[in-house]
Amino acid sequence: MGRIGPIIENGKKAGKLIIKNRKEIIGAITGLSAAGKVIKENIGNKETGKTEEKFHHRKVRYNHYKKILMELDSKNRNELFQYILEVEKFTQQIKNEENRELGVKKPIHKKRIKNWNDILIQIKDKMDTKDYLEFIKIYNNPNYHSEYFQGFEGVVETFKKLNNKQEIVDLIKYIEEITNKGIEQIKKDFSLSE
Structure with missing residues (x-):
């Protein structure tokens, strides 16, 4: 197992951390997704012409x-x-x-x-x-x-x-x-x- 052993151990620890803190992680991902959408609407749509009134x-x-x-x-x-x-x-x-x-x-x-x-x-x-x-x-x-x-x-x-x-x-x-x-x-x- 030489080199792979520490990787597997770290993977298990990360998995336990994710399970233990899943609500916070899901909330953070949702927040990032919403922020990305706002950024895309405010910046990206200028190129497509959807915000012509601006x-x-x-x-x-x-x-x-x-x-x-x-x-x-x-x-x-x-x-x-x-x-x-x-x-x-x-x-x-x-x-x-x-x-x-x-x-x-x-x-x-x-x-x-x-x-x-x-x-x-x-x-x-x-x-x-x-x-x-x-x-x-x-x-x-x-x-x-x-x-x-x-x-x-x-x-x-x-x-x-x-x-x-x-x-x-x-x-x-x-x-x-x-x-x-x-x-x-x-x-x-x-x-x-x-």
């Missing part, structure tokens, strides 16, 4: 916008424009906080601004692309009714007025201004020549 409003909106980016194709111009305004407002809020607070937080604010700007760029690019596509549809069919431009009928009316003029330079400039497309690309896609 997050700052901007953080909740940021997570919402990350989901919205996947749905931009189904949005109309009014919705995209509202998103742009809200994202710009959040970026300005962060810049204002950065100006008021200590320089220690500057890297955190810079990262937040960058994250919001990444979202803003994607929304603006989607709006430019959808505007451009709708202009092409209207150009090719003057009777086409754009659901996308609902609420922005003035943009369509200006486009149609410029399209009916003899001078296409103003039409090209207008399309360029609204969609941020290059003049040569516009001429090609709209089959225009000056």
